[in-house]
Amino acid sequence: MKRDPRLRRLSAEHHHALVLARRLAELVGDGRARDAAHQLAERFDRELEPHFRVEEDILLPALRAAGEVALADRTAADHGYLRALAAAAAAGRSDGVAAFAERLTEHVRFEERELFPTCEARLSSAILDAIVGEELDERPSSTPAKGRGDFPTLPSNVQVYRTTDVFDETTLPAGLRRVHTTRAGVWGRVEVLSGRLRFVMAALDVDAVIEAGGHGIIPPEVEHHVEPLGPVRMRVAFLRASSTMEP
Numbered sequence: 514m515k516r517d518p519r520l521r522r523l524s525a526e527h528h529h530a531l532v533l534a535r536r537l538a539e540l541v542g543d544g545r546a547r548d549a550a551h552q553l554a555e556r557f558d559r560e561l562e563p564h565f566r567v568e569e570d571i572l573l574p575a576l577r578a579a580g581e582v583a584l585a586d587r588t589a590a591d592h593g594y595l596r597a598l599a600a601a602a603a604a605g606r607s608d609g610v611a612a613f614a615e616r617l618t619e620h621v622r623f624e625e626r627e628l629f630p631t632c633e634a635r636l637s638s639a640i641l642d643a644i645v646g647e648e649l650d651e652r653p654s655s656t657p658a659k660g661r662g663d664f665p666t667l668p669s670n671v672q673v674y675r676t677t678d679v680f681d682e683t684t685l686p687a688g689l690r691r692v693h694t695t696r697a698g699v700w701g702r703v704e705v706l707s708g709r710l711r712f713v714m715a716a717l718d719v720d721a722v723i724e725a726g727g728h729g730i731i732p733p734e735v736e737h738h739v740e741p742l743g744p745v746r747m748r749v750a751f752l753r754a755s756s757t758m759e760p
């Protein structure tokens with residue numbers, strides 16, 4: 514079946530990922546595992562992490578909502594495994610590079626053969642539209658929080674550099690429930706994957722409910738806290754200006 518045009522950019526990135534996996538396996542085979550680890554770490558941050566985020570932010574919540582939970586879970590598990598190996602490579606460990614290359618290859622095949630055909634068959638046009646032009650900043654397609662106060666919007670020059678684990682109402686750290694701030698220069702994006710979350714930022718007169726698929730933006734150093742409203746799954750992405758990204 515021909516790929517929906519709106520998924521073509523991600524498909525093209527899959528092609529690059531396969532080339533990268535082959536290259537990494539060759540380097541390991543040539544006894545150059547350290548070079549491979551270095552390339553892996555660098556290319557992961559620049560190419561794969563943003564790609565994963567688009568899939569996780571747009572496709573997976575929509576697939577879960579459409580009942581395709583197993584496919585979404587497998588994708589998320591693959592991403593987690595690849596992220597862990599990429600972090601090890603960035604920390605100078607080269608013993609996971611071969612496993613990374615193998616899993617990345619399998620993952621891309623899985624997405625091309627199963628995930629994307631299911632997205633084309635099951636997801637609404639609006640969801641597929643949201644992929645086009647996705648630049649890891651605020652998307653007009655995402656659900657704004659409902660409540661008092663207008664959320665600030667992200668500046669266009671910030672990028673995600675770290676994302677927390679997914680927390681639920683039982684695992685949400687106490688530090689996030691208490692009033693706290695992000696550091697200077699660091700923006701936060703509270704992302705609600707399922708359920709509902711109260712989000713309070715008194716200084717900006719925000720007291721809102723973020724619903725599944727929605728998010729709230731936290732400017733640097735602004736006090737805020739969150740409160741689960743029943744069962745919820747959420748995480749926080751941290752963003753900063755590209756020029757302040759660590760090398």
Ligand SMILES: [Fe+2]
Pocket residue numbers: 523527564568624
């Ligand atoms: Fe992908």
Ligand SMILES: [Fe+2]
Pocket residue numbers: 565568588592620624
């Ligand atoms: Fe993926």
